Amino acid sequence: MSEITGQPGLRAGATAVVHESYSFACMRCGHGWEQSFEIEHHKDTDGREFVRYVADGRIVPSPLSRPTCANCDSHVVRIMRPGRVA
Numbered sequence: 001m002s003e004i005t006g007q008p009g010l011r012a013g014a015t016a017v018v019h020e021s022y023s024f025a026c027m028r029c030g031h032g033w034e035q036s037f038e039i040e041h042h043k044d045t046d047g048r049e050f051v052r053y054v055a056d057g058r059i060v061p062s063p064l065s066r067p068t069c070a071n072c073d074s075h076v077v078r079i080m081r082p083g084r085v086a
Contacts, residue, residue, distance in 0.1 A: 014040040014052075021082035024067055031071035032085035037063060 021036040038054040053060050067077040 023084040026069035028074035
């Protein structure tokens with residue numbers, strides 16, 4: 001489910017990038033989808049670590065915090081390992 005990459009290709013101050021993919025299923029309308037993310041690890045000016053999720057080249061909220069169904073906007077979404085949605 002995850003893959004950590006080395007220094008090549010790091011973006012704007014990222015110290016590491018982890019690639020993760022998830023399957024999602026909306027429990028309201030039944031819509032299913034998969035999404036891959038680049039999880040960039042950074043340090044702020046005080047040295048505290050934080051992560052930034054990137055999907056399709058855009059910074060997005062964590063898919064684990066409050067996923068939203070693109071079909072019906074519901075937040076009742078099941079998160080599964082990749083390959084679970086046809």
